[in-house]
Every structure is written in C-alpha cells, then in structure tokens.
Amino acid sequence: MWPVLRAMKLVDDAASPREIEKAVLARENYSPEAVSEAHSGGTSKLFYELKWAITELKNRGLVERIAHSRWRVTEHGRQATQQEHLVFGTGHGAGPDAASTDEAAVWKANSDSADFARVDGFLTLARPDAPIIEGVSRSILEDCLVGDGAVLTSDSIWTTGNLAELHTAYVDGANTPGASFNDVVATLLIDVSDAARQLFAEVFLLNVLPVSNFKQATKISYIEGVLAPLDTPVAIPPKIIEALAYAMFNGGPAFSLRRWAQISFLIEFAEYFKQQDLQTRQKAAIKPLEMRRIVQDAPGHPEPAQRYALLYLFHPQFFLPMVNPNQRRLLRDSLSGKYLAGGPTDDVDVDLRRIDNSVIHEVGGPVDYYSEPWRSRWLEVKIEDDKVDVEDSGLAGHSERVAIFYGVADIISDGSFHDPARLQQALNRWKAKKNLILQGAPGTGKTWLAKRLAYALIEFQSHGEIRSVQFHPNTSYEDFVRGWRPTIDGEGSGKLKLTDGPLIQHAERARQEPDIPHVLIIEEINRGNPAQAFGEMLTLIEATKRHERDALTLSYPRSRTEQYWLPDNLYILGTMNIADRSLALVDFALRRRFAFETLAPAFTSAWETYLKTKLPQDQDLIAEVRQKINALNDTIATDPSLGPDFVIGHSFFTPFETQSSGRDWFDGVIDSEIAPLLREYWFDNREHADQTVAELKA
Structure with a gap:
C-alpha cells in the first residue's frame, strides 16, 4: 500500500488507477514476472492488488475520489509516513490477520475496526445496473442530506423547514381511517407548500428506488402523482427514469403493506440526520458504520427493511443489498467456515463484508449470491435436518399487494367509545414495551378492543399476523411454549412428539416476516398460571431481550445446542378481568414485563350517539340508562367489599341490532345479565341485590 501512496504523491493532479499503475511501475523495481502475472479476474495481479490498495487508502482517509475513477492524495495522506500510518495486515480488508498488537490498534483507529469497503470499481453483486441506482442514491446522500439540495431540480428542497412541514402534515397526521396509501397521501399533502410536496x-x-416490488411504470406513476398538483411542473430527470427501471432486491411485504410507515420513518430519519452537525453528516457519508449508527438511532417506526435499504443505498461498497435479516445471518453462517478467518462475530454486517471481500479476492471479482453456484451454498443448506424456509429477497417478481391503513381513528369509527388520545397512548406504550395487558371490569370491551388494537399496531387489517389463544386453569408450559404431545404415526402406533405451542409457532411466523408486526392475543391471561405457562419465556418476552445474544436454552430443546430468542416484531396482548375473584393475582415478575391499560366504562357522548341509532323509538331512554348505570357504578365503587374493579361496563348496554322496544331490551339485559352479576357481588345480601335490580327496572 505504501508504494501506491508514494507514487500518487508524485502525481500533480488526480489520476485514474491505470495512471497510478504507471507511476508505481516507474518508481518501483518490479520484476517482469511480477508485472505480467495474471489474475483470475482477467487483469494482472499487480493491477488487482493496486485497486485494493487504493480502496484501503480511501478507507483510512489518505486518498479521495474527486470524480469517477479519479483519485488524489488528501492532506492527511501527504503527511503520512510508512512507519506512522501505513501498517497493513494481510487479507485485503479483512483486518490484520497476522498483525501485531500495535498493528491491530492502528487498524482500529483508522478503520473503526471494520470500516473497510469492497474494492473500488467492482459492481455490487456483479449486477451491471447497480451503478445507476447507486448513483441516484449517492446524489440524495451528498446533495440532499449532507446538503440541502434536490435530485429532481436544482432548488434547495431538503431543508429542515420543509422536513418540519412534512412532519406536521404527514408523520403527525397519518391517521386517515379506512384509506389506501394514495388516499392518505392525497389527504395529508393537500395543504403543504410546493417545496414540501x-x-x-x-x-x-428514495423508498421505491432499489426494490423490485414495483414495476418501473408503477414507481414513476407514484412519484408523478405526488408532483402533479405543483403550480410549477417538475419532471422526473431521465437518469432517474432509467434508475427506476432497475432494482437490487425484493423488499418483502413491508414495502407494499407498510409503505406509509416507511415514508414516515424516512421523513423522521432525514430530520434526525439534519440535526447532526455538518462534520458528523460528512463523516457518515464516508464511514459506513457511522451511517449505521445514525440510521439505527433515528426515531420513528421500526421498519427494519427500510433502515437496512438506506445502509445499502448510501454505502453500497460496504452493505450488501440484502434487507432480510434472516438471509444475512444465513449467508454469514453458511460461508463463514471458508471465508471468515476467526469465525463469526456479533456484527453480521462486518462479517458479511469480510466474507464478500474474501470471495472477491478468491474469484477475482464480485459474485451474485442469489445465482448459482453460490445460491445453493447458503439458501438451500440444511440445519438439523430441517430445510431452512427463507423467502427469496432477490429480484424475483413484482408484489403490489395493497393494504388499507388502519389506526386509532378506525377503532373509533368501528364503534369504540373510549378516548382516542388514551387509545393512542396505550398503543404507543405497547409498541415500546412489546407486551400489553388490557384489564378492566366486566363489559368494558377488552376482547373487542384487543383485536382492533392489534390491527392498529400492524397498521392494516390482517388475520395471518394475529393469533388468539385462551388461557385456562390447565394451561401449561407444554401447551403454550413447547412439550411432548401424543401422536399417531402412519402405522397407527402411538408415540410422543416434541411439538411447539402457539407462542413459538407464532414467533417463528413473525421471524419469517421481520418487517411486519405479529400479535399473539392471550384471552383472560390470569385465568391460568401465567408464570408457569411462560416459563423461561418470561425473560425472553422483554423488549430488551429480543436478540440472539440473549438466547436461552428452553425446557425442551430440540438439540443439545439449541438456543432460543423471540423476534423483535412479536407483540403480546393479554386481556384480564380484574373482577373475577376466582383468578390468581398476576405476580410482579410478569407485571414488570407488561404495560397495563385499564379500561373504564365508557358511557360517553359517542356511546349515546350510537345508542340513538339502535333505539329509534326510545330516545329518552338513553339518558335514563346512563344515569341509572352510573349511579349503580358509584354504589359498587364505594362498597368496601367490591370497589372500582367491579363496576358495570358499557358493553352490556350496547346492542348490535336495532331494537323495536328499547324498554323491553333494557329490562331483558337487567334480568339476564346484570341481576345474576349483582347477586354474585352481594351473595351475602340477596335482599340488597334484588332491591338494586328493582330500582334499575323502575
């Protein structure tokens, strides 16, 4: 590496790799054999090593690229000496494999332990269209995020003021009930300025640029649809039109089903990036791991696929275009034995970069890991005799499945009478905590609300991502997590089979769709023994324990080496009747891992409006029902033997069907539902219970 830098110092201006090669040959005494030795990539071994050296010099800040394939020495590089700055281990970017302790320290100081890129000039995954996409994304990074420019025009567009306007209009306002993505955009952007639009x-x-989920015409129509209302027309430049014809990966279902959330995150990311000082932004533009830190720390929706897509787009020479974390881990684990000296580390991204560098060094150029002969080396490997089920995130096919947004406003329009602000607060706490329990007195709508809150968390109405189970006194760890179950084989003989319960089953489904939240609803979670049913999962459900490094051995492991952890996109929602005296109290270990939302009776104006539609002949009865039940609840709440946990919920008095006689309906509810409950409450004072029932019907 030192001969390359020394030769570049003698070049008056920026030079291409071939010009640098000539300068090196003119200065250094290479033998004719060394100069002519061929490399498997179709070039000379010397020129191949020279390109690696240029990349390493760039990573250490000693040279810089000022134009396509033209390089010059930086001021730091001109001051560098061989002894002080150019300690260079073997392995072409894989770190100082045989380096001394001092060499390792220099490597760490100059490259952030891993901030080394693919050799310059090689195509990402050997795909010829990659530079077109990566050129557009680089312009967005340098001109728009580091600067305040634009890619569609020469105006100053990516400003903090315009981002703040979009945040208010779109991020804060994206709660349009029952609307498609296009309807959400049209509604929320109706009053924004042309610059913000x-x-x-x-x-x-930036969102649709690298994905194969949408055809070129679809991508163009999306962008032109946003631009159409502008007073001064803005056309999409030809280079961007061309870039939209290509793709680098299939983004999975999230790029179709959670598009509004992905763009919401991108707006918040841009704001967060702009909040960094200029030096930090410039550093992130050249240092992949610094960019990763900022992307991971950025607020907003989790959107793991979109976050990783940014890393690839902004640093394609470091991050692979592989947004599925399962595939990244599988590729690393499958190839690490041959291509990763020292074995895998906790950093999959760094491991993959080292593997890719080693592969490039071996074959003389980049390879497409989704094409043979490489694909079968990792996508079809077997683990413990079970074939790995991994969705292809290559370029196969287009997916334009459309989801209708579902949020708190939809819960209200579906018939919830609870305060929307309180529902949003509960939803936000659930997102942060991962686990939520809806608790309340009978009839407060816990079961009804649970599924709709799950829809709002996922942000569209889905059934495959939601699973419900019921706890009961006999629910065991073996039922809920994993245990031996009796089965009958093909010959009719009985045997025991180790079977996953609903928790692991749904967790594995969530793991296969890491960009889509999955919800497990546990009805009446305290009717069983939660601590016993969860077992060691009580630790793994914690929001801070959803990582491979926190994995534990289960009570019934499938192998001696199996370690299990829950995916980050699995959310648990329990319901709990706090008035049932036969149920066990929830212990503090479980309580610490859940957020709790107490649902109170909601005899609100929304309830009154709804009841007017169901009791058209008895409008005056509505106020009477509210007054009588509120008075009853006051009595129950102040009773020393009962208390607020035993009040009567609004669900008892929310009919599904329109009633021809409101009075008959009300008396029927009292006789068949409220009277038995009150006699249970005041089991030692039947006279008081009967008198209360009579007063309700009077």
Whole structure:
C-alpha cells in the first residue's frame, strides 16, 4: 500500500488507477514476472492488488475520489509516513490477520475496526445496473442530506423547514381511517407548500428506488402523482427514469403493506440526520458504520427493511443489498467456515463484508449470491435436518399487494367509545414495551378492543399476523411454549412428539416476516398460571431481550445446542378481568414485563350517539340508562367489599341490532345479565341485590 501512496504523491493532479499503475511501475523495481502475472479476474495481479490498495487508502482517509475513477492524495495522506500510518495486515480488508498488537490498534483507529469497503470499481453483486441506482442514491446522500439540495431540480428542497412541514402534515397526521396509501397521501399533502410536496416526492423516490416490488411504470406513476398538483411542473430527470427501471432486491411485504410507515420513518430519519452537525453528516457519508449508527438511532417506526435499504443505498461498497435479516445471518453462517478467518462475530454486517471481500479476492471479482453456484451454498443448506424456509429477497417478481391503513381513528369509527388520545397512548406504550395487558371490569370491551388494537399496531387489517389463544386453569408450559404431545404415526402406533405451542409457532411466523408486526392475543391471561405457562419465556418476552445474544436454552430443546430468542416484531396482548375473584393475582415478575391499560366504562357522548341509532323509538331512554348505570357504578365503587374493579361496563348496554322496544331490551339485559352479576357481588345480601335490580327496572 505504501508504494501506491508514494507514487500518487508524485502525481500533480488526480489520476485514474491505470495512471497510478504507471507511476508505481516507474518508481518501483518490479520484476517482469511480477508485472505480467495474471489474475483470475482477467487483469494482472499487480493491477488487482493496486485497486485494493487504493480502496484501503480511501478507507483510512489518505486518498479521495474527486470524480469517477479519479483519485488524489488528501492532506492527511501527504503527511503520512510508512512507519506512522501505513501498517497493513494481510487479507485485503479483512483486518490484520497476522498483525501485531500495535498493528491491530492502528487498524482500529483508522478503520473503526471494520470500516473497510469492497474494492473500488467492482459492481455490487456483479449486477451491471447497480451503478445507476447507486448513483441516484449517492446524489440524495451528498446533495440532499449532507446538503440541502434536490435530485429532481436544482432548488434547495431538503431543508429542515420543509422536513418540519412534512412532519406536521404527514408523520403527525397519518391517521386517515379506512384509506389506501394514495388516499392518505392525497389527504395529508393537500395543504403543504410546493417545496414540501417536491420533498415528499423525492423521499418517495428514495423508498421505491432499489426494490423490485414495483414495476418501473408503477414507481414513476407514484412519484408523478405526488408532483402533479405543483403550480410549477417538475419532471422526473431521465437518469432517474432509467434508475427506476432497475432494482437490487425484493423488499418483502413491508414495502407494499407498510409503505406509509416507511415514508414516515424516512421523513423522521432525514430530520434526525439534519440535526447532526455538518462534520458528523460528512463523516457518515464516508464511514459506513457511522451511517449505521445514525440510521439505527433515528426515531420513528421500526421498519427494519427500510433502515437496512438506506445502509445499502448510501454505502453500497460496504452493505450488501440484502434487507432480510434472516438471509444475512444465513449467508454469514453458511460461508463463514471458508471465508471468515476467526469465525463469526456479533456484527453480521462486518462479517458479511469480510466474507464478500474474501470471495472477491478468491474469484477475482464480485459474485451474485442469489445465482448459482453460490445460491445453493447458503439458501438451500440444511440445519438439523430441517430445510431452512427463507423467502427469496432477490429480484424475483413484482408484489403490489395493497393494504388499507388502519389506526386509532378506525377503532373509533368501528364503534369504540373510549378516548382516542388514551387509545393512542396505550398503543404507543405497547409498541415500546412489546407486551400489553388490557384489564378492566366486566363489559368494558377488552376482547373487542384487543383485536382492533392489534390491527392498529400492524397498521392494516390482517388475520395471518394475529393469533388468539385462551388461557385456562390447565394451561401449561407444554401447551403454550413447547412439550411432548401424543401422536399417531402412519402405522397407527402411538408415540410422543416434541411439538411447539402457539407462542413459538407464532414467533417463528413473525421471524419469517421481520418487517411486519405479529400479535399473539392471550384471552383472560390470569385465568391460568401465567408464570408457569411462560416459563423461561418470561425473560425472553422483554423488549430488551429480543436478540440472539440473549438466547436461552428452553425446557425442551430440540438439540443439545439449541438456543432460543423471540423476534423483535412479536407483540403480546393479554386481556384480564380484574373482577373475577376466582383468578390468581398476576405476580410482579410478569407485571414488570407488561404495560397495563385499564379500561373504564365508557358511557360517553359517542356511546349515546350510537345508542340513538339502535333505539329509534326510545330516545329518552338513553339518558335514563346512563344515569341509572352510573349511579349503580358509584354504589359498587364505594362498597368496601367490591370497589372500582367491579363496576358495570358499557358493553352490556350496547346492542348490535336495532331494537323495536328499547324498554323491553333494557329490562331483558337487567334480568339476564346484570341481576345474576349483582347477586354474585352481594351473595351475602340477596335482599340488597334484588332491591338494586328493582330500582334499575323502575
């Protein structure tokens, strides 16, 4: 590496790799054999090593690229000496494999332990279209995020003011009930300025740019649809039109089903990036791991696929275009034995970069891991005799499945009478805590609300991502997590089979779709023994324990080496009747791992409005029902033997069907539902219970 830098110092201006090669040959005494030795990539071994050296010099800040394939020495590079700055281990970017302790320290100081890129000039995954996409994304990074420019025009568009306007209009306002993504955009952007609208179009461009989920015409129509209302027309430049014809990966279902959330995150990411000082932004533009830190720390929706897509787009020479974390881990684990000296580490991204560098060094150029002969080396490997089920995130096919947004406003329009702000607060706490329990007195709508809160968490109405189970006194760890179950084989003989319960089954489904939240609803969670049913999963359900490093051995492991952890996109929602005296109290270990939302009776104006539609002949009865039940609840709440946990909920008095006689309906509810409950409450004072029932019907 030192001969390359020394030769570049003698070049008056920026030089291409071939010009640098000539300068090196003119200065150094290479033998004719060394100069002519061929490399498997179709070039000379010397030129191949020279390109690696240029990349290493760039990673250490000693040279810089000022134009396509033209390099010059930085001021730091001109001051560098061989002894002080150019300790260089073997392995072409894989670190100082045989380096001394001092060499390792220099490597760490100059490359952030791993901040080394693929050799310059090689195509990402050997795909010829990659530079077109990566050129557009690099312009967004340098011109728009580091600067305040634009990619569609020469105006100043990516400003903090325009981002703040989009945040208010879109991020804070994206709660349009029952609307498609296009309807959400049209509604939320109706009053924004032209500059903010163009900014949204460019953010949208960043979202769809690398994915094969949408055809070129669809991508263009999305962006043009946003730009159409502008007073001064803005056309999409030809280079971007061309880039939209290509793709680098299939983004999975999230790029179709959670598009509004992905763009919401991109807006918040851009704001967060702009909040960094200029030096930090510039550092992130050249240092992949610094960019990763900022992307991971950025607020907003989790959107793991979108976050990783940014890393690839902004640093394609470091991060692979592989947004599925399961595939990244599988590729690393499958190839690490041959291509990763020292074995895998806790950093999958760094491991993959080292593996890719080693593969490039071996074969003389980049390879496409989704094409043979490489694909069968990792996508079809077997683990413990079970074939790995991994969705292909290559370029196969287009997926334009459309989801209708579902949020708190939809819960209200579906018939919830609870305060929307309180519901949003509960939803936010659930997102952060991962586990939520809806508790309340009978009839407060816990079961009804649970599924709709799950829809709001996922942000569209889905059934495959939601599973419900019922706890009961006999629910065991073997039922809920994993245990031996009796089965009958093909010959009719009985045997025991180790079977996963609903928790692991749904967790594995969530793991296969890491970008889509999955919800496990546990009805009446305290009717069983939660601590016993969860077992060691009580630790693993914690929001801070959803990582491979926190894995534990289960009570019934499938192998001696199996370690299990729950995916980050699995959410648990329990319901709990706090008035049932036969149920066990929830212990503090479980309580610490859940957020709790107490649902109170909601005899609100929304309830009154709804009841008017169901009791058209008895409008006056509505106020009477409210007054009588509120008075009853006051009595129950102040009773020393009962208390607020035993009040009567609004669900008892919310009919599904329109009633021809409101009075008959009300008396029927009292006789068949409320009277038995009150006699249970006041089991030692039947006279008081009967008198209360009579007063309700009077």
